[in-house]
Amino acid sequence: MTAVEILRFALHGLLANKLRSALTMLGIMIGVAAVILLVAVGQGSSEAITSNIARLGSNTLTITPSFGGGMRVVGGPGAGRSRAGGPRTQARQLTLADARALADPAAAPSVKTVSPVVTAASLTATYEGASHSIGRLVGTYPSYFEAANRPVAKGSYFINEDVLASRKLAVIGTTVAEALFGEADPVGKQITISGVPFTVAGVLKETGTQGVQDADDIVIAPLPAVQQSLTGFGGLDQIVVQAKNADVVADAEAEITAILNERHGITGNTAPDYRIQNQAALQETVSAAAGTFTVLLAAIAAISLVVGGIGITNIMLVTVTERTREIGIRKAIGATRGAILGQFLAEATMLSLAGGLAGVAVGVIGSRFPIAGIQPVIVPGSIVAALGVSVAIGLFFGVFPANRAAKLRPIEALRHD
Amino acid sequence: MSGTAATAPVLDVRGVTKVYGRGATEVRALRGVSLTVERGDYVAIMGASGSGKSTLMNILGCLDVPTSGRYLIDGIDVGTLDERRLALLRNRKIGFVFQSFNLIPRMSALANVELPLVYGGVRPAERRRRALAALEQVGLADRVDHEPNELSGGQQQRVAVARALVTSPALLLADEPTGNLDTKATADVLAILDRLSAAGRTIVLITHEDDVAAHAKRVIRLIDGEIVEDCRRVPVDAPPPRLASGAAAAAGGAAIGEGPGGR
Numbered sequence: 064m065t066a067v068e069i070l071r072f073a074l075h076g077l078l079a080n081k082l083r084s085a086l087t088m089l090g091i092m093i094g095v096a097a098v099i100l101l102v103a104v105g106q107g108s109s110e111a112i113t114s115n116i117a118r119l120g121s122n123t124l125t126i127t128p129s130f131g132g133g134m135r136v137v138g139g140p141g142a143g144r145s146r147a148g149g150p151r152t153q154a155r156q157l158t159l160a161d162a163r164a165l166a167d168p169a170a171a172p173s174v175k176t177v178s179p180v181v182t183a184a185s186l187t188a189t190y191e192g193a194s195h196s197i198g199r200l201v202g203t204y205p206s207y208f209e210a211a212n213r214p215v216a217k218g219s220y221f222i223n224e225d226v227l228a229s230r231k232l233a234v235i236g237t238t239v240a241e242a243l244f245g246e247a248d249p250v251g252k253q254i255t256i257s258g259v260p261f262t263v264a265g266v267l268k269e270t271g272t273q274g275v276q277d278a279d280d281i282v283i284a285p286l287p288a289v290q291q292s293l294t295g296f297g298g299l300d301q302i303v304v305q306a307k308n309a310d311v312v313a314d315a316e317a318e319i320t321a322i323l324n325e326r327h328g329i330t331g332n333t334a335p336d337y338r339i340q341n342q343a344a345l346q347e348t349v350s351a352a353a354g355t356f357t358v359l360l361a362a363i364a365a366i367s368l369v370v371g372g373i374g375i376t377n378i379m380l381v382t383v384t385e386r387t388r389e390i391g392i393r394k395a396i397g398a399t400r401g402a403i404l405g406q407f408l409a410e411a412t413m414l415s416l417a418g419g420l421a422g423v424a425v426g427v428i429g430s431r432f433p434i435a436g437i438q439p440v441i442v443p444g445s446i447v448a449a450l451g452v453s454v455a456i457g458l459f460f461g462v463f464p465a466n467r468a469a470k471l472r473p474i475e476a477l478r479h480d
Numbered sequence: 481m482s483g484t485a486a487t488a489p490v491l492d493v494r495g496v497t498k499v500y501g502r503g504a505t506e507v508r509a510l511r512g513v514s515l516t517v518e519r520g521d522y523v524a525i526m527g528a529s530g531s532g533k534s535t536l537m538n539i540l541g542c543l544d545v546p547t548s549g550r551y552l553i554d555g556i557d558v559g560t561l562d563e564r565r566l567a568l569l570r571n572r573k574i575g576f577v578f579q580s581f582n583l584i585p586r587m588s589a590l591a592n593v594e595l596p597l598v599y600g601g602v603r604p605a606e607r608r609r610r611a612l613a614a615l616e617q618v619g620l621a622d623r624v625d626h627e628p629n630e631l632s633g634g635q636q637q638r639v640a641v642a643r644a645l646v647t648s649p650a651l652l653l654a655d656e657p658t659g660n661l662d663t664k665a666t667a668d669v670l671a672i673l674d675r676l677s678a679a680g681r682t683i684v685l686i687t688h689e690d691d692v693a694a695h696a697k698r699v700i701r702l703i704d705g706e707i708v709e710d711c712r713r714v715p716v717d718a719p720p721p722r723l724a725s726g727a728a729a730a731a732g733g734a735a736i737g738e739g740p741g742g743r
Binding site: 395397 | 570
């Protein structure tokens with residue numbers, strides 16, 4: 064009785080009941096495919112989030128004013144006060160002067176560009192009767208386009224000269240362009256933002272971001288033009304700093320801290336009135352969250368795999384009961400307990416292996432297509448794990464019925480009808 | 481095998497009893513049966529239903545275990561064997577023919593006949609050769625690829641006989657082999673058994689029909705689990721009494737005896 068013989072018997076046993084075998088395999092196939100697909104979807108969404116963040120540039124640092132305890136204090140430059148603990152008496156806003164200081168190559172050698180940013184939300188843009196409430200209006204310097212990784216697809220950027228001349232130019236996101244112009248080319252047209260005319264210089268490349276905030280619902284204009292006409296000359300909302308490369312982000316952060324601490328008069332035991340956000344750190348946090356999401360999906364898929372395994376046990380029990388007489392015949396003509404056990408175990412394993420392989424095929428093919436807007440990314444480990452688990456389930460759940468079959472006394476089995 | 485085979489009887493049953501159930505429902509199927517069967521003998525065990533003949537047959541075929549008593553087959557004490565050796569013994573020493581044929585469904589006649597050789601660890605080519613030879617002996621050379629449900633009852637039983645003798649066992653046990661067959665098929669199967677007996681095969685057959693028992697060299701009657709009559713019709717080394725047509729069949733029988741054997 065060789066292994067080949069056992070496999071041949073098992074195959075024969077399975078083919079004798081094709082529909083039943085096929086349905087059992089279907090159970091395992093769905094389980095394995097679900098594990099592979101759901102893990103791939105989880106991985107795909109995780110990678111999509113990560114790449115969205117990476118698109119911001121992993122070597123950028125965003126400085127925002129912080130008024131301690133999350134309290135926003137309204138007022139002119141330098142009027143911010145913190146009532147939350149600490150010996151700080153006066154919190155200063157971020158100013159254009161701060162931004163210029165950061166751009167000093169001597170004090171901050173790791174910094175490549177500095178883009179001061181003011182933002183305004185919910186301004187209404189109109190063009191020939193069409194109107195659109197802009198998600199985010201950004202007033203900044205041309206370096207922002209590179210630092211924030213927002214390339215222009217159509218038309219052009221504004222340049223430093225435009226900033227100095229306070230020209231009312233606007234680079235608009237695709238959402239804004241579609242809302243105001245539809246199919247028409249917006250470049251060179253004049254739009255009105257809260258009553259102020261701006262000329263469209265270019266259209267940003269579509270980011271295709273998902274989520275609550277539409278990154279394409281944006282208008283970027285020269286900083287002084289926005290301050291003059293829309294926000295006023297208050298403090299900056301952000302300073303976006305681009306480090307020379309990803310390796311010196313930490314150095315850049317230290318240099319910025321040193322410069323700002325000095326300018327804002329912050330010493331050892333006073334809380335800083337600004338906050339530096341590191342994109343890389345943010346990325347890690349989001350990746351961890353996405354990882355949890357993937358684990359959750361995998362757990363759901365694992366349940367279907369176990370259900371498939373129970374299906375195998377069920378079928379093997381039915382098979383053994385139905386074929387008790389055959390077992391008796393085989394034992395009467397000299398089959399050992401091992402031979403019977405081997406045959407039924409091989410049947411269970413074949414079922415789960417064939418179902419598992421079919422599941423891998425479905426999972427791999429299925430993950431080539433986007434699911435719910437997410438392009439799944441196959442994790443090779445999930446294939447190995449799903450297949451391994453399905454075979455293990457076949458063995459584990461097959462042992463019980465197979466052992467029951469093998470232990471039968473020949474005469475008992477032969478009397479069975 | 482040859483050493484003990486020359487001296488020891490094929491079957492040596494000593495005071496075997498079998499009790500089913502316990503207490504009030506106790507049924508004593510065998511009440512102490514002792515029996516010796518020599519090599520080459522052809523024994524018919526007769527009895528009404530409930531006489532314990534099937535129980536005895538199952539014990540002889542190592543399918544069931546006696547409640548007490550010893551049982552030696554080819555000089556080997558069956559009671560001392562473990563499960564694996566018992567399977568080996570069933571495979572090597574015993575060929576069993578059942579009343580209800582007991583072929584495995586959805587397997588060709590050839591595959592059914594090969595099955596004991598598979599469990600006996602015979603190589604595929606050799607297996608096929610021996611199975612084909614056995615099928616030819618029972619006159620089914622043209623039906624090797626048919627599955628049991630494509631064969632008549634008589635043909636199925638002939639396949640079962642081929643399966644029983646393909647391992648050239650020391651003992652061929654037949655439990656009412658003609659019980660489910662019509663007259664023509666009964667005659668076919670009995671003729672095959674006669675030829676096997678003439679070729680020297682040891683056969684023990686269970687029946688309740690006198691016509692069938694008349695083919696045997698020795699008839700044992702069993703009533704209520706006890707042997708009441710043991711009647712020898714023909715000497716052990718003589719041909720069976722109803723052997724069909726003398727010399728030609730005997731020659732064919734000799735071929736049967738040698739064909740699949742060679743062990």
